[in-house]
Amino acid sequence: MKLVVVTAGLTQPSSTRLLADRLAEAVAQRAEVEVRVVELRDLAVDIANAFVTGFPNTRLREVAEAVTAADGLIAVTPIFSGSYSGLFKSFFDVLDNTALTGKPVLIAATGGTARHSLALEHALRPLFAYLRAVVVPTAVYAAAEDWGGGRDAFTDGLGERIGRAAQELADLLLHRAPRAEETVEEVVPFEQQLAALRRTE
Template sequence: MSERSIVVISAGLSQPSSTRLLADRLADATVAELAARGITARVQNVELRDLAHEVVNTMLTGFATGELAAALEAVKGADGVIVVTPIFSASYAGLFKSFVDILEADALAGVPVLLGATGGSARHSLAIDYALRPLFGYLRADVQPTSVFAATDDWATAGGDDSHPLPSRIRRAGRELAETVADREPAAPAGLYDAVPSFSDLLGPA
């Protein structure tokens, strides 16, 4: 079986977090769909709450270290990325945007990205289309057609009912991401070519 790398970025601030719950459900759906295609998935979870101080330090210094540096490298080498943020004041969370701001300019260029968001009510669901999609379009990510928004009430009413719109949409979103990832060659691990010298380096000074 071939293998793909899926990075799951969750920007929930509370513990437990409905944002992390949605991220995990989307990851599970994607992994299941990849497995149905004979592909194993290596999933790495990036919990921004745990990296908040490092994110701020990196914005101030320009240099990422430790677990944050590893998370940024994982994003660069991912075959697919799932991002989920809570919606505050009609847009994505500040911590989420700060993490996106410290990504390298081309880190998500051409990378399949599945968008998810959580909020107190369905009134916030449009934030995915007017805030998240433009952001990842600017980053030249391959944003998947189906996004998933989960309001607080959705978790109470969905339960184990597979006919509920939320589980159904999660499955569809996971299927779309899996199809896109499966149709592409595996990404080269981040940093694999960083140490390869150019011809000018090999030839030395003129």
């Protein structure tokens, strides 16, 4: 199975990429997957050009095709101003709006403070619901303090959240129904339709 990881981290090294890698590794421990990581920072100019010209270049088109063909997706973004990054949203805007239909998706985000964790529910989850993806119940948010393993009596640690979300995605991947082959309806020429009507009169 093919698992594509889309990460919108801007810096290098990036906590967003680190979270993406940990999620991918956790899924790979639970299901046999071939992982491909897509760094959107490397495609920023390609994405902008696609908006201006109206079509993606070869490199961006190849990435879009890989996302469309994947069996599952992990999507990770930094949180800016209480929502996903513009680069993250722009990438999914240039995809065909049917690319993620029925596809299992794990959403995750990083930010400086835990106050932005609800961005996963009010921004990312609705975005992927609109794209008709199947989003796993557990969304993973990593604030700065999470990387130290901090937790309190009311929240799971980052490792537990990663494990739970990875298991949910793996379960969807392992039990996903095979893709239905598209059926092309035969087009009957208008003249033949008229002739058939005349014969019945």
